[in-house]
Amino acid sequence: MALGARLRxxxxxxxxxxxxxxxxxxxxxxxxxxxxLREVSPAALxxxxxxxxxxxxxxxxxxxxxxxxxxxxxxxxxxxxxAMLAVDPSSRRSGGSLLGDRARIDFDPSDHGVLIRxxxxxxxxxxxxxxxxxxxxxxxxxxxxxxxxxxxxxxAETEVAEVVDTVVVVVQPGSGDVLQFLKSGIMETPDxxxxxxxxxxxxxxxxxxxxxxxLRSLGNRTTPVLSVSSVAPPSGIEELLMAIEExxxxxxxxxxxxxxxxxxxxxxxALEHGERALRALGGRAGAEALLAEQDPGLxxxxxxxxxxxxxxxxxx
Amino acid sequence: MSGESSPRLAQPxxxxxxxxxxxxxxxxxxxxxxxxxxQKGQTGLSVAFDLPTQTGYDPDDELARGEVGKVGVPVSHxxxxxxxxxxxxxxxMNTSMxxxxxxxxxxxxxxVAAEEQGVAPEQLQGTTQNDIIKxxxxxxxxxxxxxxxxxxxxxxxxxxxxxxxxxxxxxxxSYHLQEAGATPVQEIAYAISNAIAVLDAARERVQSQQVMxxxxxxxxxxxxxxxxFIEEHAKLRAMSIxxxxxxxxxxxxxxxxQLRFRYGVQVNSLGLTEAQPENNIQRIVLEALAVTLGRDxxxxxxxxPAWNExxxxxxxxxxxxxxxxxxxxxxxxxxxxYPDIFEGSKVMEGLVEELLAGARAELASVAELxxxxxxxxxxxxxxxxxxxxxxxxxxxxxxxxxxxxxxxETEDSPLTADAEGGILVVDPALEAExxxxxxxxxxxxxxxxxxxxxxxxxxxARQPAGAExxxxxxxxxxxxxxxxxxxxxxxxxxxxxxxxxTGVGEAAAAPGDAELDELxxxxxxxxxxxxxxxxxxxxxxGLDGHSNGAEQIAxxxxxxxxxxxxxxxxxxPAQIAASALQEGVHVVGLxxxxxxxxxxxxxxxxxxxxxxxxxxxxVGGIIPEQDVEPxxxxxxAAVxxxxxxxxxxxxxxxxALLDAEPRTPLAVGGASAPGAx
Numbered sequence: 006m007a008l009g010a011r012l013r014x015x016x017x018x019x020x021x022x023x024x025x026x027x028x029x030x031x032x033x034x035x036x037x038x039x040x041x042l043r044e045v046s047p048a049a050l051x052x053x054x055x056x057x058x059x060x061x062x063x064x065x066x067x068x069x070x071x072x073x074x075x076x077x078x079x080x081x082x083x084x085x086x087x088a089m090l091a092v093d094p095s096s097r098r099s100g101g102s103l104l105g106d107r108a109r110i111d112f113d114p115s116d117h118g119v120l121i122r123x124x125x126x127x128x129x130x131x132x133x134x135x136x137x138x139x140x141x142x143x144x145x146x147x148x149x150x151x152x153x154x155x156x157x158x159x160x161a162e163t164e165v166a167e168v169v170d171t172v173v174v175v176v177q178p179g180s181g182d183v184l185q186f187l188k189s190g191i192m193e194t195p196d197x198x199x200x201x202x203x204x205x206x207x208x209x210x211x212x213x214x215x216x217x218x219x220l221r222s223l224g225n226r227t228t229p230v231l232s233v234s235s236v237a238p239p240s241g242i243e244e245l246l247m248a249i250e251e252x253x254x255x256x257x258x259x260x261x262x263x264x265x266x267x268x269x270x271x272x273x274x275a276l277e278h279g280e281r282a283l284r285a286l287g288g289r290a291g292a293e294a295l296l297a298e299q300d301p302g303l304x305x306x307x308x309x310x311x312x313x314x315x316x317x318x319x320x321x
Numbered sequence: 322m323s324g325e326s327s328p329r330l331a332q333p334x335x336x337x338x339x340x341x342x343x344x345x346x347x348x349x350x351x352x353x354x355x356x357x358x359x360q361k362g363q364t365g366l367s368v369a370f371d372l373p374t375q376t377g378y379d380p381d382d383e384l385a386r387g388e389v390g391k392v393g394v395p396v397s398h399x400x401x402x403x404x405x406x407x408x409x410x411x412x413x414m415n416t417s418m419x420x421x422x423x424x425x426x427x428x429x430x431x432x433v434a435a436e437e438q439g440v441a442p443e444q445l446q447g448t449t450q451n452d453i454i455k456x457x458x459x460x461x462x463x464x465x466x467x468x469x470x471x472x473x474x475x476x477x478x479x480x481x482x483x484x485x486x487x488x489x490x491x492x493x494x495s496y497h498l499q500e501a502g503a504t505p506v507q508e509i510a511y512a513i514s515n516a517i518a519v520l521d522a523a524r525e526r527v528q529s530q531q532v533m534x535x536x537x538x539x540x541x542x543x544x545x546x547x548x549x550f551i552e553e554h555a556k557l558r559a560m561s562i563x564x565x566x567x568x569x570x571x572x573x574x575x576x577x578x579q580l581r582f583r584y585g586v587q588v589n590s591l592g593l594t595e596a597q598p599e600n601n602i603q604r605i606v607l608e609a610l611a612v613t614l615g616r617d618x619x620x621x622x623x624x625x626p627a628w629n630e631x632x633x634x635x636x637x638x639x640x641x642x643x644x645x646x647x648x649x650x651x652x653x654x655x656x657x658x659y660p661d662i663f664e665g666s667k668v669m670e671g672l673v674e675e676l677l678a679g680a681r682a683e684l685a686s687v688a689e690l691x692x693x694x695x696x697x698x699x700x701x702x703x704x705x706x707x708x709x710x711x712x713x714x715x716x717x718x719x720x721x722x723x724x725x726x727x728x729x730e731t732e733d734s735p736l737t738a739d740a741e742g743g744i745l746v747v748d749p750a751l752e753a754e755x756x757x758x759x760x761x762x763x764x765x766x767x768x769x770x771x772x773x774x775x776x777x778x779x780x781x782a783r784q785p786a787g788a789e790x791x792x793x794x795x796x797x798x799x800x801x802x803x804x805x806x807x808x809x810x811x812x813x814x815x816x817x818x819x820x821x822x823t824g825v826g827e828a829a830a831a832p833g834d835a836e837l838d839e840l841x842x843x844x845x846x847x848x849x850x851x852x853x854x855x856x857x858x859x860x861x862x863g864l865d866g867h868s869n870g871a872e873q874i875a876x877x878x879x880x881x882x883x884x885x886x887x888x889x890x891x892x893x894p895a896q897i898a899a900s901a902l903q904e905g906v907h908v909v910g911l912x913x914x915x916x917x918x919x920x921x922x923x924x925x926x927x928x929x930x931x932x933x934x935x936x937x938x939x940v941g942g943i944i945p946e947q948d949v950e951p952x953x954x955x956x957x958a959a960v961x962x963x964x965x966x967x968x969x970x971x972x973x974x975x976x977a978l979l980d981a982e983p984r985t986p987l988a989v990g991g992a993s994a995p996g997a998x
Contacts, residue, residue, distance in 0.1 A: 025905040029852035066698075099841055100854070101879040103825050107900060108889040111818075114899035121903055125854070125884050236466070237817040 009044025048302030063175030369393030377809025387920030461866015502708025510683035538579030597724030633744030701824030
C-alpha cells in the first residue's frame with residue numbers, strides 16, 4: 006500500500022519511511038512527496054485531521070526537552086499517540102548539524118505510539134527545516150498529537166505559528182530578553198506561555214508575574230502564563246496539558262489551518278523564487294488573493310504548484 | 322660531613338602507598354587477586370567495580386547485559402563485599418574504591434563487611450571516589466540528578482566525619498578531566514571548582530567551624546599525570562598552592578595539617594597507544610616521575626596503568642609489571658632521600674605561576690556561571706573542544722606520538738603473540754552465574770526486612786536535604802541484605818533519573834582546512850545522490866560512560882557537513898534500533914570501551930535488522946584484534962581501534978561506505994513505496 010494511504014489508515018509504522026521521502030529533495034522524491042501530501046490533504050480526507058498540532062519553542066537551556074519528556078509521558082498515559090519533530094540549528098560553516106535533542110527526551114523504545122524525528126534547520130532562518138511543514142501534515146494524518154520543537158526566541162515561533170494549532174513558548178526564570186521581545190512586539194504573542202524551573206521559587210514566581218503583566222499591558226488577557234517544574238516531584242504539568250487543550254477548544258480550527266496552509270505556501274514560494282517572482286503575482290497581496298480563491302481543502306504542495314503555474318513555471 | 326649542610330634528608334621519606342586498580346569477574350576471583358597483589362608488596366587496595374555496580378543496576382538488569390564483571394568486580398550485596406574482602410584485615414587495610422553515584426551504598430557494604438569481621442567503623446581507612454561532577458563531565462557513571470547527588474555526598478561527608486573519621490569520603494578527581502581532554506589549566510581549575518561545590522554543600526550540613534576544618538582536611542584529590550612530566554609536576558605544585566589559599570580564604574581553615582593538599586594518582590591512560598604498546602611502559606615511568614620527583618608535591622598514593630590498557634583488560638602479570646615500576650622508584654632509586662629538588666628553580670616557579678594565572682581566570686569563569694554544578698555544560702563543552710584540538714594536533718603530526726604518528730615501523734611484538742593477544746578475557750559464562758547467584762541471594766534473605774529497610778530509605782530520601790542523613794538507612798538496608806540495584810532503584814524512584822549534557826552541541830565548529838573541505842565536498846555530492854544530507858547516528862550501547870571517542874566522532878561528522886544524531890551513553894540495543902529507524906539514518910556508529918562489545922554489538926545489529934533498518938554499522942573502541950572478525954561476521958561494516966587515530970580517514974571510510982551502500986534508506990523502500998503498487 007502507498008505511504009499516504011497507510012498514514013490515512015493510521016499505520017504508524019509508515020511514518021519513518023514517509024519522513025525519509027518528505028525530507029528528500031531529489032526530483033523523483035519531490036513528486037512522490039506531493040502525491041503523498043495530496044492523499045492526506047483535507048480535500049482528500051473530507052475535512053481537517055483530528056490531530057492536535059502543537060509548537061513548542063524557546064531559548065536553549067529553557068528546559069524544553071525535560072518538559073517534553075513530561076508531556077510525552079502524560080499524553081501516552083492518556084492513550085494518545087505522539088510524533089515529535091525536533092528542529093535543530095545547523096552549522097553555517099559546514100552545513101552539518103548535531104541533533105542532540107532526542108537524547109534528552111525520555112521515551113520507551115518498545116512503545117510504537119511515539120515517534121521522535123530530529124531535523125536540521127539547514128539554511129532556513131525561520132526556525133523550521135525545509136521539510137517540517139510537510140512532515141507535520143503527513144504525520145498529523147496518523148498521530149493524535151504532532152509536536153514541532155524549535156530553538157530560539159523572537160523569530161522561531163513566528164514560522165511555527167504558521168504550521169500549528171497551538172504555540173507554546175517555554176522560558177526559564179529570569180529571561181529578560183523574552184520580556185523585552187514581547188513588549189517590543191519582536192515576538193508574537195504565544196498561545197500558552199510556560200515558565201520552567203518552578204523549583205527556583207521566588208525567581209520563577211517573579212518571572213511569571215512579569216510576563217503576565219507584560220501580556221496585560223499589550224491588551225492580551227487570554228494567554229495563560231503557567232509555572233512548571235520537572236524536578237521531582239514535578240508540578241504544573243497537568244495544568245499545562247489542560248491549557249493546551251483549552252486553547253485548541255477556543256480557536257476556529259478549520260480557519261486557522263486554512264490560514265496556515267495558505268501562509269505556508271506563500272512563504273515557501275517566496276523562499277524558493279524570491280521577491281521578484283512574488284511581484285509577478287501582484288505582490289504579497291496579489292498572491293494572497295489568488296490563494297483565497299482556491300479550494301480550502303488543498304494541501305500546501307498543491308497550493309505551491311498552483312503559484313508556480315501562475316508565474317509560468319513548473320514544479321521540477 | 323653531616324647535619325645542616327647535607328643536601329639529603331636526615332631520614333629518607335617513607336614510600337607512598339602503592340596500589341593497583343584491580344577487580345574483575347567475581348568477588349571471589351578478585352579477592353584472590355588482591356591477596357596475591359598484597360603478597361607482592363602492594364600496600365593498599367584499589368577496588369575496580371564493574372559498570373552495573375557503579376551505576377546502580379543488578380546483574381540481571383537489561384542494561385547490565387554484557388557488562389557484568391568486565392571492567393571491575395560485581396558487588397551486589399553484603400555477601401559479595403564479604404567475599405571480596407575475605408581474609409583481608411579491614412582494620413589495617415587502606416582501601417580506595419572507585420565508586421561515585423553508588424558510593425554511599427558501597428561504603429555501607431564495606432562498613433557492614435567490617436562489622437562482620439569485628440572491626441569498628443572508626444578503624445576503617447580508605448577513600449570513596451564519590452566525585453559526581455566529573456561523572457557528569459567525563460566518565461558517565463552517574464545515577465541521579467545533580468541536586469540529590471550532591472545531597473548524598475554531603476550526607477556521606479557529614480556521616481564519615483563523625484563515625485568513620487579516618488575515611489576520605491570524597492576524592493576530587495581531575496584524573497578523568499585530563500582523560501577527557503583537559504589542558505593542565507582546565508584540570509586545575511575544574512577540579513578546584515568542583516571541590517568548592519562539594520565544600521559549600523558540606524558547609525550547610527556541619528555545625529561548627531572546627532568540624533568544617535576537619536571536613537576540609539578530609540578532602541583529597543585524585544589527579545592525572547601525562548607524559549609532559551615537568552609541566553605536570555608544576556601543575557601539582559600549583560594545585561597545592563590554590564588549595565591552601567582556598568582553605569584559608571574561603572573556609573577559614575588555619576591548621577596547617579588540614580590545609581595540606583593530599584592526592585593520589587593514576588597516571589595517564591589517554592596517551593597510551595595500541596600501536597607498539599610496549600612503549601607505554603616508558604610513558605608510565607616518566608609519568609610516575611611527575612608525581613614523585615618533587616617532595617613538596619609528591620603523591621600520597623600511586624596506581625599505575627598497565628602497558629596494554631589500549632588493547633583490552635590487563636592480566637595480573639601486566640599489573641605486576643606496573644607495580645614493579647613503583648617499587649623500583651621507591652626502593653632502588655634515591656628519589657626519597659632528598660628535600661624538594663625544585664625549590665628555588667626559576668623554571669619551575671615560572672611554570673607554576675603561568676598555570677596559576679590561567680587557572681585563576683578559568684576558576685572565575687566557572688564561579689561567574691554559578692559554580693561547578695551550574696557550569697557543567699560550559700565545562701563539558703570546553704573539554705570536548707580541548708580534546709578535539711588534541712586530536713587535531715596528533716592527526717597533523719604537530720604532537721608526536723612515537724610508534725603512532727611517527728616512527729611507526731615496527732617488528733612483530735612477542736608481547737601480543739599469544740592466543741588472547743596479550744590481554745585478559747573474562748569468561749562470558751560468568752554473567753549467567755552471577756545472575757543465578759543473585760537470585761539465590763534474594764531467595765534466601767529475609768524479604769520482609771529488606772522491604773522495610775528500603776521503605777525507610779525511601780521515606781528518608783523524600784525528606785528535604787539535610788533533614789535525615791541517608792547513610793543510616795543505607796547501612797540498615799545493606800545489613801538487611803538489599804542489593805545494589807534495589808538501593809539505587811529506590812532512590813531513582815524518589816530523585817528521578819538524569820541524562821548529563823553531551824557537550825557536543827556546544828562544541829565550536831572547526832575552522833575549515835583542506836581535508837575538511839574535501840570531506841564537505843564529498844558530503845555534498847552524497848547528499849545530492851541520496852536526496853538528503855547524510856545522517857549518522859552515534860551512540861554508546863551498554864553502561865560504559867567513556868564518551869570521549871563517540872563525542873569526537875560526532876563533532877567531526879558535523880564539521881564534515883553530516884547531520885548527526887548523537888544519542889549519548891547508556892543505551893539498550895532496542896533504543897538504538899528505535900532511534901535509527903525513527904531518524905532515518907544512513908549509518909550507525911557505535912562506541913564501546915568496556916569490553917562488552919562481543920555481547921552488545923551483535924545484539925544491536927540484530928535489533929536494527931529486526932526493526933527493518935539496513936543502514937551499515939561501524940564500531941569504534943577498545944576492540945582486541947581477535948574480536949574484529951567475529952564482529953564483521955555479525956554484520957559490522959568496519960571496526961576502529963585506538964590505533965586508528967586519524968578521524969578524517971574514518972570519515973572518508975564512512976562516506977565511501979554510504980556511496981557503495983545499495984540499500985541506503987532513501988525515500989523509496991520496496992513494495993510500500995508510494996506509487997509502487
